[in-house]
Amino acid sequence: MTMSSSLSPLLRAFVFGSLVFVAAACGSAETDLDPRPPCTGPGCVNPSGGSTASGGGGGQGGEGGALSSDVTGNVGVLNEPSFAQIGPYAGAATIFATSSTGMPLEAPYGDMVTSFSLPSVISGTPWIFVRDETIGATGILSTHSAVRVPSSGPVTLPVVDRNVLSSIASTLPAPLVIDTTRAHLIIKVSRNGQPLSGVTLTTPLPGAEIAYDTGVGLYSNQTNLTGTAGVILAFDVDAPQTAEQRTFTLTDAAQQGFMIQLPIQAGAATVAAFTL
Helix, strand or coil, rough: HHHHHCCCCCCCCCCCEEECCCCCCCCCCHHHCCCCCCCCCCEEECCCCCCCCCCCCEEEECCCCCCCCEEEEHHHHHHCCCCEEECCCCCCCCEEEEEEEEEEEEEEEECCCCCCEEECCCCCEEEEEEEECCCCCCCCEEEEEEEEEEEEECCEEEEEEEHHHHHHHHHCCCCCCCCCEEEEEEEEEECEEEEECEECCCCCCCCHHHEEEEEEEEECCCCCCCCCCCEEEEEEEEECCCCCEEEEECCCCCCCEEEEEEECCCCCCEEEEECC
């Protein structure tokens, strides 16, 4: 994949990472996650990472190249309610990751810098964070996303149009105004390469509002199962100021539970995809 093709107006189906809106720039200590081992044990599922035909769990990756632990690419914006398309983004941002030795990495992006490079990123499906440096002027949410490492080519890391979440919330059967000082979760589930219906987020989230898709780009907070698009939204989740990983349980239609781990953070939302 060339850099110009990865900046095409709409790329194909994508993945999910985490969203964070910050009113002002903050230090890397407030945004970076320490390296964590993958979720292990019965029922544990890790984010898909990279792109798949149905949408994956991290940045969209190139194909066909030699595998490398250096993560390179650009940033794109998820700007419609199915979270399945990504367009070009040129606003200023800082990208954070963790190296193979556990040290923090960061790279600038935007303005005259139209690509980024993070050397020797920790292997697996690590979370990579794109922090908005425009103080909200470009209308996007800062975003964590899981990327498969080593990768075979450039990746497109997502940021999310914050008005998309606000629009979804305002058109729910029981409408709400989202609180951008709290965390927001966007979870996509699939099985055998297809979105998975009948899945419930069974971890209690006091004070949060949970919505499930009722079709592509459509949501309801008056049902408790995913529909044909396999998407779960959790608005206004209580979270700490510093990003940390939390464990959640997803339960499918056969009542089988799956444990997932997501970074959550005050003023942030997390978006990730999982194959159950």
